[in-house]
Amino acid sequence: MPLVKLSEVLAIAEEKGIAIGAFNIGNYESCKAVIETANELKLPVIVQIFRRLFDNGKARDLAALVKGMAADSDVPVVMHLDHGKTIEQVEKAIQYGVTSVMIDACDLPFSDNIRITREVVLMAHKEGISVEAELGHVLPQDSDNKASFLTVPEEAKEFASKTSVDALAVAIGTAHGHYKEPPVLDIERLKRIQSVVDVPLVLHGGSDTPIEDVKKTIRFGIRKINIATELHQVYLDELLVQSELHRGKFSPIDVFMHPVYEKMKELVKEKMEFFALRK
Numbered sequence: 108m109p110l111v112k113l114s115e116v117l118a119i120a121e122e123k124g125i126a127i128g129a130f131n132i133g134n135y136e137s138c139k140a141v142i143e144t145a146n147e148l149k150l151p152v153i154v155q156i157f158r159r160l161f162d163n164g165k166a167r168d169l170a171a172l173v174k175g176m177a178a179d180s181d182v183p184v185v186m187h188l189d190h191g192k193t194i195e196q197v198e199k200a201i202q203y204g205v206t207s208v209m210i211d212a213c214d215l216p217f218s219d220n221i222r223i224t225r226e227v228v229l230m231a232h233k234e235g236i237s238v239e240a241e242l243g244h245v246l247p248q249d250s251d252n253k254a255s256f257l258t259v260p261e262e263a264k265e266f267a268s269k270t271s272v273d274a275l276a277v278a279i280g281t282a283h284g285h286y287k288e289p290p291v292l293d294i295e296r297l298k299r300i301q302s303v304v305d306v307p308l309v310l311h312g313g314s315d316t317p318i319e320d321v322k323k324t325i326r327f328g329i330r331k332i333n334i335a336t337e338l339h340q341v342y343l344d345e346l347l348v349q350s351e352l353h354r355g356k357f358s359p360i361d362v363f364m365h366p367v368y369e370k371m372k373e374l375v376k377e378k379m380e381f382f383a384l385r386k
């Protein structure tokens with residue numbers, strides 16, 4: 108089926124009380140692993156392409172791959188720009204055929220975040236494309252001073268109503284990248300956000316977050332969970348294993364890559380099944 112909008116799959120998630128997995132892809136194998144697994148599990152999925160790839164032209168080719176695989180898919184597939192920072196990246200994403208964009212202006216003052224997000228919403232909605240924004244700031248793992256960046260529920264309410272976003276990423280204690288120690292999630296804060304905001308909520312930094320915590324976040328309104336680091340780590344680890352096994356031997360690329368693809372599928376399956384259990 109053709110690609111669908113983010114808002115469509117989030118409506119399914121809301122109705123079922125589940126979350127949809129959003130996986131960052133970067134090549135053929137990662138893209139295929141995500142979409143193939145979604146089909147095997149008969150679950151909707153979000154394929155994400157990080158903003159850097161829109162600056163170096165790779166996103167254009169990856170977008171063509173995603174579109175082709177989605178067309179053969181029996182389940183809804185969303186193609187999403189992850190962490191768009193500039194209007195130019197959003198414009199390119201729209202041009203390449205995404206059905207959802209994230210505008211990440213959360214490091215700007217509150218009023219500027221609203222203004223830029225609103226601008227992107229107007230631009231994207233005109234094309235039938237969904238928009239995710241972020242309020243509060245999901246930090247890199249090595250950052251200090253985490254507490255002051257968490258999402259304030261009252262601001263989230265104002266932000267959602269003034270911007271008309273389709274999904275809101277909140278900062279409740281997760282971080283991007285690998286954790287040095289397990290994250291402490293502020294579930295009470297999430298509950299308060301959920302009680303005043305009626306747009307679906309997004310969890311960034313989903314990689315390596317303990318499953319009991321993830322379960323709670325789904326219970327309290329998280330409908331999209333981003334997985335990038337864990338998927339890429341599985342890819343890197345299995346590449347090393349295969350490189351050792353193939354040392355001194357020739358192997359065609361597709362044959363060499365197949366076990367790497369299978370390992371990524373295992374991780375995507377585990378995540379998708381877990382996110383789709385009613386909590």
Ligand SMILES: [Zn+2]
Nearest residue numbers: 283311312333
């Ligand atoms: Zn993120």
